[in-house]
Amino acid sequence: MLSNPSLTPPCNKDGKDEVNYVGRFAPSPTGPLHFGSLITAVASYCDARAHRGKWLVRIEDTDIPRIYPGSEDHILRSIDAFQFDPDAEIIFQKDRLNLYEAVIEQLHQQGLVYACQCTRKMLGSNHIYQGTCRNLDLPLEHQAIRVKVDDQEICFTDRLQGTHCCNLQQDLGDFVLKRRDGIINYQLAVVVDDYLQGMTHVVRGADLLDNTERQIWLGQLLGYPKLQYMHLPLAMNDQGQKLSKQNMAQALDLTQAPQLLQQALRALRQPEVDLDRPAQMLQQAIAQWDIALIPHCTELHGHYL
Known part of the structure; x- marks a missing residue:
């Protein structure tokens, strides 16, 4: 486990662990928030509050070249427009790169990561990394950094x-924690920040379901506590594609926040709430929250823009 005091999760004034439930909404600013993002925000918020837990917001912006101009501002304005109430200051991952580098150095000292000089062209179409550079002992500078995995089944x-x-x-092979261009990989940043922010529960879209074993593996290597996961079905467009920035999903119209909030709760199959100010609607939704009503599938088919 990390011994650096700056890499220690939060405690309350008595030095005891935080509340039994800490959840989060962690959008990536590669475009403005869309309806699929809203579903995740609503579900994560209601689930945390229904458990009398804390709810935090984190902007996952380590992939700096992919940040879409104005998207971070739209995310922050959306949090306000839908009257979500985070329990701590919103953090930005691009301000925490030194923390991720410290974790990579820790793993390196333990012999758990190595430098990889393989390019995409060299790897070709094989999506399973064969460990080509695992025993070459290359210097870490200007190379991708991969973490070693074992031949064992990880289940959750x-x-x-x-x-x-x-x-x-x-199924995958040793995977990248830091790209050759210096960009910190999502898998590492999310694991470190979930630990440092004291997360206990992760509620997110089913498109991230296949990332979970990698994150569990990293957490095990670092001695982090286990998390509870809930992967929500994805809202699909009329072409059967998930709503995403790449598929040109429409940005949330923040002037229609109450109506969009009502639609998000309907998509989650939750009991009806009265059309009102978002804060009042969320309170009603929290009082009625029931995850048993959420479709136990990976896709939501309907008319979602």
């Missing part, structure tokens, strides 16, 4: 999707 029980398993060595 998702609160919606049931049991999910993966053998990382057989």
